[in-house]
Amino acid sequence: xxxxxTASQKAFREEVRSWLTxxxxxEPLKSFDTEEGFRQHRAWEAKLNQGRWGMVTWxxxxxxxxxxxxxxxxxxxxxxxxxxxxxxxxxxxxxxxxTLMEFGTEExxxxxxxxxxxxxxxxxxxxxxxxxxSDMAAIRSKAERVGDHYVINGQKTWSxxxxxxxxxxxxxxxxxxxSRHKGLTFILVPLDAEGVSVRPxxxxxxxxxxxxxxxxxxxxxxxxVLGGEGMGWHVAMSTAGFERGLMLRSPxxxxxxxxxxxxxxxxxxxxxxxxxxxxxxVTRAYMDAEAYTLSTYMTASRLMQGDKIGPESxxxxxxxxxxxxxxxxxxxxxxxxxxELWSHAPDAGAVGSWLDGFLFSxxxxxxxxxxxxxxxIIAERMLGMPRA
Amino acid sequence: MDFTFNEDQLMFHDSxxxxxxxxxxxxxxxxxxxxxxxxxxxxxxxxxxxGLTAVTVPENxxxxxMNEPDFLLIAEECGYAALPEPLVETVMVVVPLIxxxxxxxxxxxEQWLPLIASxxxxxxxxxxxxxxxxxxxxxxxxxxxESGSLYAVPTNEVExxxxxxxxxxxxxxxxxxxxxxxxxxxxxxxxxxxxxxxLNRGALAVAAQQQGIARRVIDISVDYTFxxxxxxxxVGSFQAVKHHMANVAVKIEFAKPVLYRAAYxxxxxxxxxxxxxSHAKLVTSEAALLAAKNGIQVHGAMGYTWEVDLxxxxxxx
Ligand SMILES: Cc1cc2nc3c(=O)[nH]c(=O)nc-3n(C[C@H](O)[C@H](O)[C@H](O)COP(=O)(O)OP(=O)(O)OC[C@H]3O[C@@H](n4cnc5c(N)ncnc54)[C@H](O)[C@@H]3O)c2cc1C
Numbered sequence: 166x167x168x169x170x171t172a173s174q175k176a177f178r179e180e181v182r183s184w185l186t187x188x189x190x191x192e193p194l195k196s197f198d199t200e201e202g203f204r205q206h207r208a209w210e211a212k213l214n215q216g217r218w219g220m221v222t223w224x225x226x227x228x229x230x231x232x233x234x235x236x237x238x239x240x241x242x243x244x245x246x247x248x249x250x251x252x253x254x255x256x257x258x259x260x261x262x263x264t265l266m267e268f269g270t271e272e273x274x275x276x277x278x279x280x281x282x283x284x285x286x287x288x289x290x291x292x293x294x295x296x297x298x299s300d301m302a303a304i305r306s307k308a309e310r311v312g313d314h315y316v317i318n319g320q321k322t323w324s325x326x327x328x329x330x331x332x333x334x335x336x337x338x339x340x341x342x343x344s345r346h347k348g349l350t351f352i353l354v355p356l357d358a359e360g361v362s363v364r365p366x367x368x369x370x371x372x373x374x375x376x377x378x379x380x381x382x383x384x385x386x387x388x389x390v391l392g393g394e395g396m397g398w399h400v401a402m403s404t405a406g407f408e409r410g411l412m413l414r415s416p417x418x419x420x421x422x423x424x425x426x427x428x429x430x431x432x433x434x435x436x437x438x439x440x441x442x443x444x445x446x447v448t449r450a451y452m453d454a455e456a457y458t459l460s461t462y463m464t465a466s467r468l469m470q471g472d473k474i475g476p477e478s479x480x481x482x483x484x485x486x487x488x489x490x491x492x493x494x495x496x497x498x499x500x501x502x503x504x505e506l507w508s509h510a511p512d513a514g515a516v517g518s519w520l521d522g523f524l525f526s527x528x529x530x531x532x533x534x535x536x537x538x539x540x541x542i543i544a545e546r547m548l549g550m551p552r553a
Numbered sequence: 554m555d556f557t558f559n560e561d562q563l564m565f566h567d568s569x570x571x572x573x574x575x576x577x578x579x580x581x582x583x584x585x586x587x588x589x590x591x592x593x594x595x596x597x598x599x600x601x602x603x604g605l606t607a608v609t610v611p612e613n614x615x616x617x618x619m620n621e622p623d624f625l626l627i628a629e630e631c632g633y634a635a636l637p638e639p640l641v642e643t644v645m646v647v648v649p650l651i652x653x654x655x656x657x658x659x660x661x662x663e664q665w666l667p668l669i670a671s672x673x674x675x676x677x678x679x680x681x682x683x684x685x686x687x688x689x690x691x692x693x694x695x696x697x698x699e700s701g702s703l704y705a706v707p708t709n710e711v712e713x714x715x716x717x718x719x720x721x722x723x724x725x726x727x728x729x730x731x732x733x734x735x736x737x738x739x740x741x742x743x744x745x746x747x748x749x750x751x752l753n754r755g756a757l758a759v760a761a762q763q764q765g766i767a768r769r770v771i772d773i774s775v776d777y778t779f780x781x782x783x784x785x786x787x788v789g790s791f792q793a794v795k796h797h798m799a800n801v802a803v804k805i806e807f808a809k810p811v812l813y814r815a816a817y818x819x820x821x822x823x824x825x826x827x828x829x830x831s832h833a834k835l836v837t838s839e840a841a842l843l844a845a846k847n848g849i850q851v852h853g854a855m856g857y858t859w860e861v862d863l864x865x866x867x868x869x870x
Contacts, residue, residue: 367858502685505720507717509717510718513716531854537850540793
């Protein structure tokens with residue numbers, strides 16, 4: 166064990182920091198759940214990629230830097246600290262990207278990865294269906310093989326950013342006789358294909374952050390299958406593993422929130438100290454964000470030694486989502502009466518963004534597999550408790 | 554010691570409850586979001602006809618002269634229904650404040666209290682803990698604070714700027730106005746006492762509504778857990794989902810007596826009223842917040858949308 170950063174890691178941090186200092190937009194971008202904001206974010210992804218900072222863990226020939234996981238974590242810390250915009254294409258770069266590298270053919274990698282890197286193609290994920298939420302194996306959307314095409318019919322729902330995205334990846338039932346986890350295939354579908362329609366769904370903030378996608382005799386070539394027919398569940402689980410395990414929520418995001426929370430507390434001490442629980446909650450947030458960071462560094466070290474992510478990754482999802490909720494609740498308690506104002510209200514000042522964060526934190530225990538399901542996984546697969 | 558409500562109180566509650574159930578539906582609330590003022594004059598008139606605007610107005614000013622425990626169950630129902638109109642504020646804060654003014658303000662009381670009781674006039678109020686004034690745009694008169702003094706300013710003499718709240722039913726305004734000797738109605742110790750009482754009553758009004766909101770969120774969410782099936786079963790049959798709702802029920806049960814005691818203390822001006830109201834405000838807010846969180850959670854992604862009625866109540870919490 167050696168918990169110091171190496172000289173080259175320190176140099177890497179310096180390099181990241183100075184590029185970000187020069188290039189991060191001075192004004193915050195609009196929400197990527199608006200059309201204009203989406204365009205702004207796309208442009209930012211392109212700029213990152215020009216600096217070869219878009220996908221630091223990707224190999225150099227794909228525009229990445231071949232960074233290992235520890236370097237990736239360092240990058241993320243600097244990224245959030247600099248106030249850089251959230252990644253509009255996180256589904257692509259953190260979930261589909263690694264999945265393509267593991268299961269994709271050479272042609273698929275060459276076709277999709279560069280476009281993803283430049284932000285020219287933004288991806289949505291299509292797992293959930295109206296009757297298949299927590300029970301994802303209950304999906305019914307069908308893809309029928311006809312010659313060298315699949316013909317897709319069915320519906321996906323809750324697809325984040327599908328309103329403005331270009332492509333969707335998801336699983337479809339290719340064997341009509343099959344049930345549950347069998348007979349599923351992982352397919353990549355362009356959202357502008359004939360027969361695809363997207364209906365925006367307004368989230369708690371009133372913006373169309375996700376959507377329903379309807380497939381009506383949509384034709385996609387067999388080349389769009391990832392990992393082979395019937396392998397859908399296996400490929401999807403690997404993608405979900407990236408999502409829960411490591412890449413989706415790097416600790417930097419929560420460290421940054423904890424730091425901003427501390428700042429907010431210090432600026433409003435008179436008000437905050439009226440309730441001693443607030444001071445404690447701020448300390449707790451700081452400690453928990455640190456614990457999450459350490460735990461991620463530990464997982465990264467293990468993976469670099471050749472280990473694999475197991476069911477303990479479910480503990481991650483619970484930890485960060487609940488931490489995120491309590492940090493935002495604490496911020497709202499500090500703000501008191503100001504907490505209910507939208508950021509654009511004339512009297513909101515600079516604090517309105519806490520409300521957006523609070524609302525979004527309510528989704529954390531739901532997406533990427535609800536926390537109830539994660540607790541079941543922990544109890545059954547990690548602790549070996551009996552199944553209901 | 555008796556924590557129960559008498560027959561009159563219960564009957565009044567029942568009639569208001571069925572009125573609110575029929576009139577203040579989620580559809581009505583959503584419709585009001587799309588109107589300019591966000592408020593419904595016909596609904597306000599109906600509330601006045603039921604005698605609700607007159608509840609705490611003293612009898613000699615054309616009211617019913619009732620007290621906080623009489624109105625408590627109704628305030629809870631206003632929360633349950635998420636009534637957008639500022640009824641609870643009027644009954645529990647505005648009217649008692651005007652009624653407590655001294656004899657030198659007799660003329661002012663005589664002018665405003667009967668109008669409020671009959672529903673013809675509406676009054677909005679500010680407090681230094683929150684400079685924004687709810688419902689200033691539909692009020693005829695504003696009660697405002699500056700340097701501890703109390704001012705009554707007609708709304709046509711002020712300038713209003715709207716501030717959008719996360720809850721589209723809340724209409725909040727910052728007010729540009731001038732304090733003058735003519736519109737000052739109380740100063741010094743008297744004003745201080747009036748503002749302290751107003752804060753206390755405001756907190757009690759919120760507490761009662763929070764309790765109603767928490768109950769409503771449970772009702773909506775429990776219904777949903779019957780409808781929604783996963784793994785071939787209603788999601789409500791999963792223990793994890795049941796426990797979320799049960800945990801809220803525990804909070805509500807233990808907030809109830811604390812809330813009742815606070816209303817009693819305010820009505821009887823007990824020396825410990827402020828502490829008891831604080832206790833009530835804390836535990837009911839906790840219940841409502843937990844209800845909102847757990848309600849969203851058992852709805853899954855559905856709970857994160859604008860489409861479900863749950864969000865109406867969650868935003869009030
Ligand atoms: C902001 C957001 C973004 C999302 N983005 C995407 C996306 O891009 N693509 C996509 O495909 N999906 C997306 N989702 C959907 C998400 O994956 C699902 O919401 C989630 O899997 C839960 O499914 P559900 O909403 O149908 O809830 P349900 O499955 O109906 O669950 C309802 C309640 O029952 C509980 N429950 C269900 N089964 C059990 C059980 N066996 N034991 C105990 N409790 C149980 C749940 O935990 C929950 O509390 C998103 C969701 C949100 C909120």
